[in-house]
Amino acid sequence: MSKPDTVYFFGTCLIDLIYPQAGVSAIQLIQREGVQVIFPQAQTCCGQPAWNSGYRDEARAVARSQIALFPKPIPIVIPSGSCAGMMKTHYPELFAGQPDEAQALEVAGRVYELTEFLVDVLHIELKDLGEPVKVAVHTSCSSRREMGVADRIETLLDQLANVTKLEQIRKAECCGFGGTFAVKQPEISASMVLEKVDTIRATQADRLVGQDAGCLMNIGGAMEKQGAAIPHQHIAEFLWERTNMASTPLPSTPLRNHSHRTERPLNEAAARSLSGVEGNKETAQ
Amino acid sequence: MISEFRQHVIENLAKPKVRANFRKAMDGLMQRRLDQFPDPQELDRIRTQAQAIRANALSKLPELLEQLEARLTANGIHVHWAETTEQANQTVLAIMQQHDAKTLIKGKSMVSEEMGLNHFLEAHGIDALESDLGEFILQLAHEPPSHIVAPAIHKSRQDVAKLFNEKFPDIPYTENIDELTQAARTILRDKFYSADIGLSGVNFAVAETGTLCLVENEGNGRMSTTVPRVHIAVTGIEKVVEKFSDIPPLLSILTRSATGQPITTYFNMISSPRKPGEKDGPEEVHLVLLDNGRSNIYSDPELLATLRCIRCGACMNHCPVYTRIGGHSYGTVYPGPIGIILEPQKAGLDVHGELTQASTLCGACGEVCPVRIPIPTLINRLRFEGVRKDASTTPGTGSRRKLQEAAAWKAWSWSASHPAVYNFGATAATRLQGMLPTNMSAWTNVRSAPKLAEKTLHERLKDLGVADE
Numbered sequence: 001m002s003k004p005d006t007v008y009f010f011g012t013c014l015i016d017l018i019y020p021q022a023g024v025s026a027i028q029l030i031q032r033e034g035v036q037v038i039f040p041q042a043q044t045c046c047g048q049p050a051w052n053s054g055y056r057d058e059a060r061a062v063a064r065s066q067i068a069l070f071p072k073p074i075p076i077v078i079p080s081g082s083c084a085g086m087m088k089t090h091y092p093e094l095f096a097g098q099p100d101e102a103q104a105l106e107v108a109g110r111v112y113e114l115t116e117f118l119v120d121v122l123h124i125e126l127k128d129l130g131e132p133v134k135v136a137v138h139t140s141c142s143s144r145r146e147m148g149v150a151d152r153i154e155t156l157l158d159q160l161a162n163v164t165k166l167e168q169i170r171k172a173e174c175c176g177f178g179g180t181f182a183v184k185q186p187e188i189s190a191s192m193v194l195e196k197v198d199t200i201r202a203t204q205a206d207r208l209v210g211q212d213a214g215c216l217m218n219i220g221g222a223m224e225k226q227g228a229a230i231p232h233q234h235i236a237e238f239l240w241e242r243t244n245m246a247s248t249p250l251p252s253t254p255l256r257n258h259s260h261r262t263e264r265p266l267n268e269a270a271a272r273s274l275s276g277v278e279g280n281k282e283t284a285q
Numbered sequence: 286m287i288s289e290f291r292q293h294v295i296e297n298l299a300k301p302k303v304r305a306n307f308r309k310a311m312d313g314l315m316q317r318r319l320d321q322f323p324d325p326q327e328l329d330r331i332r333t334q335a336q337a338i339r340a341n342a343l344s345k346l347p348e349l350l351e352q353l354e355a356r357l358t359a360n361g362i363h364v365h366w367a368e369t370t371e372q373a374n375q376t377v378l379a380i381m382q383q384h385d386a387k388t389l390i391k392g393k394s395m396v397s398e399e400m401g402l403n404h405f406l407e408a409h410g411i412d413a414l415e416s417d418l419g420e421f422i423l424q425l426a427h428e429p430p431s432h433i434v435a436p437a438i439h440k441s442r443q444d445v446a447k448l449f450n451e452k453f454p455d456i457p458y459t460e461n462i463d464e465l466t467q468a469a470r471t472i473l474r475d476k477f478y479s480a481d482i483g484l485s486g487v488n489f490a491v492a493e494t495g496t497l498c499l500v501e502n503e504g505n506g507r508m509s510t511t512v513p514r515v516h517i518a519v520t521g522i523e524k525v526v527e528k529f530s531d532i533p534p535l536l537s538i539l540t541r542s543a544t545g546q547p548i549t550t551y552f553n554m555i556s557s558p559r560k561p562g563e564k565d566g567p568e569e570v571h572l573v574l575l576d577n578g579r580s581n582i583y584s585d586p587e588l589l590a591t592l593r594c595i596r597c598g599a600c601m602n603h604c605p606v607y608t609r610i611g612g613h614s615y616g617t618v619y620p621g622p623i624g625i626i627l628e629p630q631k632a633g634l635d636v637h638g639e640l641t642q643a644s645t646l647c648g649a650c651g652e653v654c655p656v657r658i659p660i661p662t663l664i665n666r667l668r669f670e671g672v673r674k675d676a677s678t679t680p681g682t683g684s685r686r687k688l689q690e691a692a693a694w695k696a697w698s699w700s701a702s703h704p705a706v707y708n709f710g711a712t713a714a715t716r717l718q719g720m721l722p723t724n725m726s727a728w729t730n731v732r733s734a735p736k737l738a739e740k741t742l743h744e745r746l747k748d749l750g751v752a753d754e
C-alpha cells in the first residue's frame with residue numbers, strides 16, 4: 001500500500017504497563033515520516049491471554065470492545081508480532097459465525113506489525129547517529145511464523161552503519177515465554193529461557209533488541225536475575241535512540257537495565273547445550 | 286499440587302546426559318531435514334501436494350476403507366477390524382492360537398505400542414521380540430520409545446554399549462556403532478528363522494490396489510514380513526490413501542522430513558501372501574485395522590486434520606519443549622506436538638489434557654509438518670475444549686475448567702472490555718508497584734519481577750497530546 005496520512009496505533013498491554021517508552025518511540029518514528037498517529041485511549045488488550053488459555057468467550061468480549069475503536073479505513077500499527085498476530089490471524093477465528101464477524105475481518109485486514117509497517121509501507125530510511133554498538137536480535141515466534149515478518153527487524157538494523165549484528169545459535173528457537181505457559185509450565189519455560197540467555201550472552205553483544213515485549217521481559221528478566229545483564233530494548237526505542245540524537249554517546253536514554261556488562265563464563269548448562277555429547281544414531285522405521 | 290506431568294518434567298530436566306542426547310540428536314535431525322529442502326518454494330509445493338493427498342483420503346475415508354478391504358481380500362489378505370486396542374490384541378492372539386504359535390518377531394510399529402501388544406502377549410505366554418534396533422535396545426532396557434521414528438534416541442552410544450555388555454556378556458564390550466549393530470544382527474538373525482509369526486506396522490495402505498507399504502532402514506521389516514509363515518500387519522484406519530500414484534510424493538516427503546534421507550534403504554510393498562511358485566513370502570497375511578478413537582476424531586471437521594499425520598516425527602524434532610523434556614515426560618505412546626493433539630483426543634482431556642499446556646505455541650511444529658497439520662491451532666482448540674462449558678464430541682470436554690481460574694478470566698475480561706476500569710487498574714498498578722507481590726515464584730525463580738513503568742503509555746500519550754480518535 002502507499003503511505004497513509006494517518007494510522008491507528010495499538011500499544012499492547014505489556015508496552016502500556018512495562019515498556020511505555022517503546023510505544024512513545026514507535027509513534028515518534030511514524031510521525032517523523034509525516035504520518036499522523038491516533039491512539040484510541042479506550043484500548044486495553046488484544047485478548048490473546050484468554051484466547052490462548054481456551055477462554056474464548058472472555059477473549060471475544062475484550063476483542064469486541066477493541067475492534068470498535070478503529071472505525072476509519074486506515075492501517076492499525078502494533079509494536080508486537082504477537083498482538084498483531086492475534087488481531088490479524090486469530091480474530092477471524094475468534095469471530096467466525098458471530099454477528100460482528102465482518103467487522104473483525106475488516107479490522108484484521110488493516111493490521112501491521114510495526115517493523116513490517118516501517119519497512120513495507122513507509123519504506124523508512126534511517127541514518128545512524130550513534131556510537132558503534134554490537135547487538136543481538138531476538139525475533140519472536142509470532143513475528144517469524146505467524147506474521148512472517150522476521151526479516152524486517154534485520155532490514156531496519158542493516159540500515160544503521162554503526163550497528164553490528166551478532167547472531168546467537170538457534171536464533172529461531174522460542175525463548176520459552178508463551179504467555180501463560182511461563183507460569184503453567186514454569187520448569188520447561190525456565191530451561192528454555194536460560195538456554196536462550198546463554199546463547200545470547202555467548203555472542204558478547206552490548207545490547208539485545210526485539211520486536212516483542214513479552215520475549216524481552218522474559219529474556220531480559222532472566223538476565224537481570226543472574227546479574228550482569230545485557231541491556232535489552234524494544235526495537236522502536238532502539239531505532240529512535242539511534243536516529244534521533246545529535247552527539248550524545250550511548251546510552252542516551254536511560255536503559256531499563258543499566259547493569260554494566262562484565263565478562264561471565266558460560267554456565268554449565270550453556271556449555272552442555274552448546275557442545276552436546278554424542279547421541280545415538282537414529283534408527284528410522 | 287504438582288501434576289504428574291510436571292513431576293516427569295522436573296525429573297527429566299534434571300538428567301543432563303539424556304538432555305544432551307536429545308539436543309544433539311534433534312539438532313542433527315533438523316539440519317538433515319533442512320539440507321533436503323534447499324528450495325523453500327519447492328518445499329511449499331510438495332507440502333501442499335502431500336496435504337492434498339492425505340486430505341483427499343480422509344474426505345472419503347469410509348469408502349476407501351471398504352475399497353481397501355475388498356482389494357486386500359481379493360489379493361488373499363485377511364482383513365480384521367478392531368474398534369478398541371483390546372479387540373486388536375484379541376485378534377492378534379486368536380491368529381497366533383490358530384497357528385499354535387509361541388513366538389512373534391516384530392518390525393517397528395507404533396500402533397502395536399498403542400495396543401500394548403507386547404505386554405498383552407506376554408500375559409498369554411507368547412514371546413514378542415522387537416527386531417528394529419532401537420526397539421530391540423528398549424526391550425532389553427525395559428523402556429518405552431521416546432520418539433516415534435527413533436525410539437531409542439535418548440540413549441547414547443555408551444548407554445547401548447553398557448546395556449549390551451550387561452545382557453550379552455559373551456560379546457566383547459564395544460562402543461563402536463557398527464559393531465553394536467552387527468551384534469544385534471547376529472542375535473536377531475536366528476530369531477527371524479525360528480519365529481512362528483512376524484508382525485509389522487504399515488505406513489500407507491493403498492485402497493486402489495490393496496497394497497501395504499512399509500518404510501524402513503534396517504531390513505528387519507522385510508525379514509519380519511517375509512520369513513515367518515504368517516505375517517500380521519497392524520495399523521490405524523487413517524493410514525489409507527486412495528491411489529498407488531499417491532505413494533511416491535508421500536514417501537519422498539516422509540523420509541526427507543523424518544530423517545533427512547532422500548529415500549530409506551528399504552521400501553516394502555506387500556500385496557499378497559506367497560503365490561504358487563514363489564520362493565519366499567508368508568503363506569498367510571493379515572491386516573488388523575484399529576480405530577481406537579479415530580472415528581471420533583474424524584467426526585470433528587477441524588480436529589480431523591490430526592488424522593493427516595504420516596508419523597514422520599518432524600514436529601517433535603523441531604519442538605523446543607520436546608527437545609528439553611524428552612519423549613518419556615509425556616507419559617503417552619506418541620510424544621511431542623503430535624502427541625499433544627492426538628493423545629488427549631484418544632484418551633480424553635480429563636486424562637491427558639495437561640499435555641495441551643506443554644507448548645509455547647511457537648509454531649515450529651506446524652511450520653515443518655509435511656502434511657500441514659495446523660498443530661498450534663489444534664492445541665488452542667483443545668485448550669478451549671478443555672475449559673468449555675457446553676458439550677462437544679471430544680472426550681473429557683470441560684474437564685479442565687477450574688472455578689477459580691474461570692472466575693479470574695471472567696474478571697480480567699470484564700475489566701479489559703471496560704476501558705475506564707482497565708485504565709484505573711493499570712494506573713493503580715503502576716502507582717502501587719511497591720506493594721505488588723514480588724514473589725510470583727513461577728516467574729521469579731529464574732527471572733526478576735517485571736518493573737511497572739512510572740506512567741502508562743496511555744498517560745504518556747495523553748501528556749504528549751497524541752490524538753485519541
Ligand code: SF4
Pocket residue numbers: 593594595596597598599600601622623650653654655656657658
Ligand atoms: S504431525 Fe506432521 S510433523 Fe508431526 S509426525 Fe505427523 S506428519 Fe510428521
